[in-house]
Amino acid sequence: MNNVGEVLNDVDLKNYTSLKIGGHAKYLVKPRNIGELQNLLEYIHENNMKYLVLGNGTNVILDDSDFNGIIIKLDYFKDIVFCENEVTVGSGVSLAFLSKTTLNNGFVSLGFASMIPGNVGGSVVGNAGCYGHEIMEFVKSVEVMDKNGEIFVIDRKDISYGYRYTSLKDKYIVLNVVFTLSKGDVNAAYEEIIQNNAKRMETQPLNYHNVGSVFRNPENASAGKMIDDLKLKGYTIGGAKVSDKHANFIINNDNASFKDFVDLINHVKKEVKDAYQIDLVVEPSIIKWDKL
Ligand SMILES: Cc1cc2nc3c(=O)[nH]c(=O)nc-3n(C[C@H](O)[C@H](O)[C@H](O)COP(=O)(O)OP(=O)(O)OC[C@H]3O[C@@H](n4cnc5c(N)ncnc54)[C@H](O)[C@@H]3O)c2cc1C
Incomplete structure (x- = not known):
């Protein structure tokens, strides 16, 4: 792999997501410019490899099996x-x-x-x-x-x-x-930010690893309220838990696996569907390596 940017080998993807779930990637590459990104894509095609572009990893639930492919991060695209x-x-x-x-x-x-x-x-x-x-x-x-x-x-x-x-x-x-x-x-504007920030600190479990709101709000309804009304706050599967603070947050409470997290999402979806006949839509991307 020549002239593709900074190349890291065998990277623990837990360290690249807000949820702290993810397997090891064979390579994580940070191209420094457009030419290096083009070289990288050429290498990927020539070697028939899979890749995923990752930003700050705050809207992804990553497979925790090992990824025999390339994570691309555009950290050098900072102008x-x-x-x-x-x-x-x-x-x-x-x-x-x-x-x-x-x-x-x-x-x-x-x-x-x-x-x-x-x-x-x-x-x-x-x-x-x-x-x-x-x-x-x-x-x-x-x-x-x-x-x-x-x-x-x-x-x-x-x-x-x-x-x-x-x-x-x-x-x-x-x-x-x-x-x-x-x-x-x-x-x-700064005054508004300070107030909104305080509200987030008060209502969201920001001291736990999380991926933001897990479900989109259905039209004219609040996913958090429905989940709360079903008494699912605190419901736990393995290391994943519906936050006690905000029912639309699922937190990585204790070394949750990808499976724990996805199973808990599916449990919540099923309970909501049974009670309200509503199909909740998951907001973050659930990434399975074999589906890339
Ligand atoms: C505490 C917390 C609070 C949050 N609050 C909000 C909120 O108020 N509103 C909101 O909308 N979201 C919120 N989020 C979710 C998240 O921060 C946003 O969706 C954010 O925009 C995701 O950006 P990212 O760089 O982390 O993307 P990532 O999670 O890294 O990637 C998300 C998707 O985008 C793709 N992607 C990333 N970079 C590129 C690129 N350069 N080109 C092409 N594809 C790319 C990835 O492949 C992936 O599919 C919150 C998350 C957390 C943890």
């Missing part, structure tokens, strides 16, 4: 370039850092995203959001690479997207994103 009311951002930039940097430049649009713990690439492909906003609202265009190493710029109008979804997912590697931003009252 942030302002041009009037637009900012072009590398997909490896953390959303929290981007939110703060844009606020410090007088732009309030991405203030809502300051507590979403993902990177820009992962957040755009999943259209992350909270407090009535979603990231695609502010995207002007996205620079992507396809599986053959070809690069395209896609305007927002050509991307289909909705609640925690875009058509980019599993199709392209996001390289850079251009956001259109608006100026506003930065002090008020």
